[in-house]
Amino acid sequence: MVRMMTQEQCPHRNNVQSTEKPQVYKVGIYGWRKRCLYFFVLLLMILIVVNLALTIWILKVMNFTIDGMGHLRITERGLKLEGDSEFLQPLYAKEIQSRPGSPLFLQSSKNVSVNILNEKKQLVSQLVAGSHGVHARGKMLEVKSSAGKLLFSADDHEVVVGAEKLRVMGAEGAVFSNSVETPHVRAEPFKELRLESPTRSLYMEAPKGVKIEADAGDFQVTCRSDLRLESKDGEISLDASKIKLLRLPEGKASPSGTRQTVFEVCVCPNGKLFLSQAGTGSTCQISSNLCL
Known part of the structure; x- marks a missing residue:
């Protein structure tokens, strides 16, 4: 049989509960942990403020705007640079042009x-x-x-020169290692035209002829060896009011013994020319020894 006891019957139990103090449990961070947390929060706030200040300063210095930054502007036609610009890496672009009325400069140290x-x-x-x-x-x-x-x-x-006039300003003229083909060679006004080959021969060829004119001066041909005028199918015409053949050898005097001033030009089979005093007939045979 179980007997139930009331509170009044157990006075010692009430005394024990009344003497115990209620227990309090602390929730949170205290001590050195709290101080470290406040320090990190303060340091983070300082970094955020410094970062924000540096960002604003960079935006102001670099002149960042909605249209671009610094001298660089973004337009509908592409990028626009104002002032001098320097590229440290390769630049890829479809077209580079300057402002209207301004030149375009490309400058490099190398x-x-x-x-x-x-x-x-x-x-x-x-x-x-x-x-x-x-x-x-x-x-x-x-x-x-x-x-x-x-x-x-x-x-x-x-190599094609399409200009109306080709001018060579060098004091030594123009030097061609091979042949030259041209329809017209002309000197400047009041200047001499010289075709010279100091160590080799000079050839002028044309399928329909070579024409040499000197309207206001002399025409002079000088060579150290032989000067040859050859016409295979036509003739050689010397058209002038006076033709002089200087330093030609003279033949013997005519049998009459008179001093004559009229000479005839004799041609040898080998092409050599000499003068012979004119007579009633040809006197070239008398001086035929000059052909040797």
Whole structure:
């Protein structure tokens, strides 16, 4: 049988509970952990403020705007640079042009190179402007006027000068290692025209003839060896009011013994010329020993 005891019957139990203090549990961070947390929060706030200040300063210095930054502006036609610009890495662009009315300058401490590549990334044309000069490489080079007229072109086969006048300003003239083909050779006004070959022969050939004119001066041909005028199908005409053959050998005097001032020109079988005093008949046979 279980007996139930009331609270009044157990006075010692009430005394025990009344003497115990209620327990309190603390929730949170206290001590050195709390101080470290406040320090990190303060440091983070300082970094955020410094970062924000540096960002604003960079935006102001670099002149960042909605249209671009610094001298760079973004327009509908592309990028626009104002002032001097320097590129440290390769620049890829479809078109580079200056402002209307302003020149375009390309400046480099070493050289400026323009390379043209094909689809296989192989070099086909190149233009290099450096301290040693301007070098061009390609299949063909053309120079045209503003009207589109060809002034100069060069390729592996020929060089064409399309200008109306080719002027060589060198004191030694123009030197050609091979043949020269031209329809007209003319000197400047009041200047002499000289065709000279110091160590070899000089040949002038034309399918329909060679015409040499000196309207206001003399025409002089000088050579150290033989001067040969040859016409295979036609004739050689000397058309002048006076023709002088200087230093030709003279033949014997005529049998009459009179001093004559009239001479005839004798031609030897080998082409040699000499003078013989004229007579009633030809006197060339008398002086035929001059043909030897």
